[in-house]
Amino acid sequence: MKKLKVNFYLKGDKKNADGNIAIYAKIYLGNQYSTFSTSKYISKVRWEKTSNLRNPLRIDNEVSLKSYLESLEKSIIDKYTELQKDNSITEEITPLYLKNHCFNPNSEEKLTLLDIISKHNNYFKKQVLKGDRAKGSLEKYERMKDVISEYLQLKYKLKDIPFEKVNRQFVFGLDEYLRFERKHGGKSGLANNTTVKYIRNISSIVSHSKTMGLVSDNPFSIYDKSLNEVDTVYLTLEELKKIETKQISNRRLDVVRDIFLFSCYTSYAPVDVMNLRKGNYSLDSDLDSWIHTKRQKTGVKTNVLVIPPLKRIIEKYKDDPECTEENRLVPNRSNSNMNAYLKEIADLCGIEKNLTWYVGRHTFATTVALANNIPMEVISQIMGHKRITQTQHYAKLLDGTVKQHMKGLSENFI
CATH class of the missing domain: 1.10.150 (DNA polymerase; domain 1)
Structure with missing residues (x-):
């Protein structure tokens, strides 16, 4: 018979309107466990001051709370004893099985x-x-x-x-x-x-x-297999300028080129570009233009100063019918269409790289930001990363940047 243990603890991310924290329970059977909410709350200060309600209590609601938790623990222990004596049960009694029989006794659901x-x-x-x-x-x-x-x-x-x-x-x-x-x-x-x-x-x-x-x-x-590191594809400054200055009369390709360049100068991922509206674009007290938004993937604020090539794109589509209908900064395009048309643009510009929308994000990190001496911490914030190690994956050092720093180093060893 496996030893049963019930522990109560505070789940810090679960709070009620009064700021009190939810009390959760964990049922242990051997090295297995299952958790559930007791539907009760208490302040972190009182929980710690009373040693998890184990000390003698004088506050009525805490006395009642302690009594409730003790009763809950006893009911789980009694149910476990009862199940152990039930010869009709042929399957293993796990913490989840025990929990379901304590709180959902009529549930026969077998999850697949x-x-x-x-x-x-x-x-x-x-x-x-x-x-x-x-x-x-x-x-x-x-x-x-x-x-x-x-x-x-x-x-x-x-x-x-x-x-x-x-x-x-x-x-x-x-x-x-x-x-x-x-x-x-x-x-x-x-x-x-x-x-x-x-x-x-x-x-x-x-x-x-x-x-x-x-x-x-x-x-x-x-599962213990890991990802292989993959070299990040990005555009050099020469390749970026080739795309930016290429004369394109076809609107389909011209729009795709501009949306791609938008990512190159903001670091925004496709979903973030498509979520942008004119309300995200504003001036600060110095009359500098900014784009204010949050990365949808991480929820991190990613405010970007609008530099001249980016401003030219925004101005170009300010009154475009495709944008005004939904108040967008740039026209709406799907990721698959963008990637298909970017391959055409790469051919037109003589660029022998697999050009995808995400290459714009990588290009920002390397050619636009890192090569212009923007600190890694700033790049990380702009790109919406929660950890700087994520930025290091994108921001590959360019030969020119390495040379610049090594030149300065070599002067100290003449």
Whole structure:
């Protein structure tokens, strides 16, 4: 019989209108656990001062709260004892099983892996509709559901699988399937980074279910493969100027060129460019122009000073019918259309690089910012990164910058 333990703790990110913090419980059975909310709140100061309500109490509501938690703990212990004596139970009694029998005694729900993905994606869809998450991220998770369905059908001949059956063999079997067998672009097998990202995505989905108390464990957390570092593609100053000065009479390509340059001079990712409206554009007290917004992916404020080439683009589309209807700074284009047309622009300009919309973001970090001695910390803030290590991935040192610094160094060793 596994030893049962119930711990109560404060969940700092869950507060009520009075600023009090939610009290959560954690049920331990051996090395497994499951968490749930007690629906009770207390101030952090009183929780610590009373040693988690273990000290003698004089405040009535705290006395009642302590009594409630003790009663809750006793009911869990009693239910565990009862289940242990029930000979009709053939499956393992896990913390999640115990929790469900304590608080959802009539629930017979057996979650499958696709159930868990659907619950996560439905919740994520609500976040997208509210504007808190990106539509592209939702598409990524919806694609994950298709990948899992294909894997189950081809390798297990199943339409779905009980979540409790997802084990180490399943996880690394998925890695093998993606890496060597999944069809993509007429070929069999995906690249390492694509494979790793897929499994990180399903792990993120299951982690959400664990947080919500739907499952007690994330079997994908054992996955230990890592991403290979990929060289960032960016434009040199010469290539950037080639695109900027190229005479293009075709409006379709001209608009795409301008939107791409917009990213080159702001560092904004595609979704952030398309979210911009004229209200994001304003003057400060010195009459300098700024774009004020937040990165949709990270929620970080990314205010950008409008430099001359960027201002020319904004002025160009100020009265454009495509922009005025929805109050946009630049016309609306999809990521796929942008990338297809950028390849045409690269050919027109004689640029032998795989030109995508994200190359504009990389170009800002290197050619526009780093090569002009903008500090890494400032670049990180503009790009909306939460950690400077993210910026270092984008901002590859240019030969000219290296030479500039090494020249100064060499003068000290004449």
